[in-house]
Amino acid sequence: DGGITQSPKYLFRKEGQNVTLSCEQNLNHDAMYWYRQDPGQGLRLIYYSQIVNDFQKGDIAEGYSVSREKKESFPLTVTSAQKNPTAFYLCASSISTSTPDTQYFGPGTRLTVL
Amino acid sequence: AQKVTQAQTEISVVEKEDVTLDCVYETRDTTYYLFWYKQPPSGELVFLIRRNSFDEQNEISGRYSWNFQKSTSSFNFTITASQVVDSAVYFCALSEARRGRDDKIIFGKGTRLHILP
Numbered sequence: 001d002g003g004i005t006q007s008p009k010y011l012f013r014k015e016g017q018n019v020t021l022s023c024e025q026n027l028n029h030d031a032m033y034w035y036r037q038d039p040g041q042g043l044r045l046i047y048y049s050q051i052v053n054d055f056q057k058g059d060i061a062e063g064y065s066v067s068r069e070k071k072e073s074f075p076l077t078v079t080s081a082q083k084n085p086t087a088f089y090l091c092a093s094s095i096s097t098s099t100p101d102t103q104y105f106g107p108g109t110r111l112t113v114l
Numbered sequence: 115a116q117k118v119t120q121a122q123t124e125i126s127v128v129e130k131e132d133v134t135l136d137c138v139y140e141t142r143d144t145t146y147y148l149f150w151y152k153q154p155p156s157g158e159l160v161f162l163i164r165r166n167s168f169d170e171q172n173e174i175s176g177r178y179s180w181n182f183q184k185s186t187s188s189f190n191f192t193i194t195a196s197q198v199v200d201s202a203v204y205f206c207a208l209s210e211a212r213r214g215r216d217d218k219i220i221f222g223k224g225t226r227l228h229i230l231p
Contacts (some may be wrong), residue, residue, distance in 0.1 A: 040123075042205060042221040043159075058218070088157060100147040100209035103219060105159040 002027045004106035006091050011111045013085075021076045021109045023091030032074035033092040033103060036060060043090065049074055050096070078111065086113045116141050118208050118222035126228040127196055135191040135225045137206030143167075148189045149207040149219065150180065159205065165189065193227075201229045 004025045013019045025032065031050050035043040045058030049068040063082025068074050074093075078085045090108045094101035117140040127133045139148065150162040163173060165182055173180045177194045193200050203224045 040223070042118075042223040045218060048218070090157075090159065092159075100219070102149065102161055102164050104161060105151075108157040110157070 004091060004093055004104060006089075006106040006109050008109060009107065011109055013111070013113050015113055016080045018080060019078050019085075019111065021078070021089055021091075021111070023074045023076065023106060024072055025074075025091075025093045025106075026072060027093055027104065028071070029093035029104075030071070030096045031094045031101070032068065033094075034058075034064075034066065034074070034076045035090045035092065037088040037090060037108075046076065046089075085111060087111060116208050116210060116220045118206050118220055120204075120206055120222035120225050122225045123223075124226040124228070126230060128230050129198055130195050132192060132194050133196055133227065135193075135204050135206075135227065137189045137191065137222060139187050139189065139206070139208045141187075141208060141210055143210040145210070147209045148182065149205075149209070150189075150191050151205045151207065151221075153203040153205065153224070155202070162191075196229045198229045198231055201227060203227070 007022045033048040034046040036046055037043050044060050046060055046064050047055055047058050047066040049055035052068055052071050055066050055068050063079055065077045088108050088110050091106040092103040094103045119138045146167045148165045151159045152162055153159050170182050179192045181190045203226045205224045206222045207219045209219045
């Protein structure tokens with residue numbers, strides 16, 4: 001079954017610790033995205049990547065970092081510089097970004113910083 | 115600048131009633147794409163529909179229908195004969211199609227729909 005997986009589903013960390021969220025897709029999609037969702041809010045774009053070894057900042061990239069070493073994987077690190085990291089994080093992918101392709105989403109990771 | 119407004123924060127209807135979710139967008143482009151996604155309590159966003167700006171035909175898929183009106187910059191979503199399983203947050207989204215630019219999807223803040231048994 002093709003799809004997007006995110007792990008873990010729930011993540012608890014102490015304040016000041018870096019944490020990495022996993023996102024893997026087997027859809028052979030070129031583009032991948034990370035979004036943050038806060039209660040009662042829409043999705044805000046953190047980072048996106050069109051191809052391997054390349055990525056761009058989204059609207060709220062401060063305090064986050066990413067890598068794209070493989071087409072299938074786009075991990076997100078929430079660093080200690082992120083002032084308010086508790087949120088729901090969603091990963092998505094699309095065939096490409098050359099045209100506005102539909103983005104398909106993973107199940108999300110809920111991060112709570114204690 | 116792109117903007118998507120979903121004025122209805124929360125809606126509650128009794129099962130089997132019809133319900134319409136409103137979406138109004140702003141864009142300077144003549145070519146753009148509109149989307150609707152459903153977010154059930156599990157959290158994953160489920161794609162429902164994608165529509166480009168040149169296609170103003172209304173679309174129907176089972177109990178779901180979409181009314182796209184460029185004159186009012188609206189892309190409304192109607193659920194007919196609602197069911198409890200329709201309870202979710204629904205997001206409207208917009209993406210501009212500009213040559214040479216990375217496309218990004220801008221999401222509205224969502225409408226939380228409660229279907230009461």
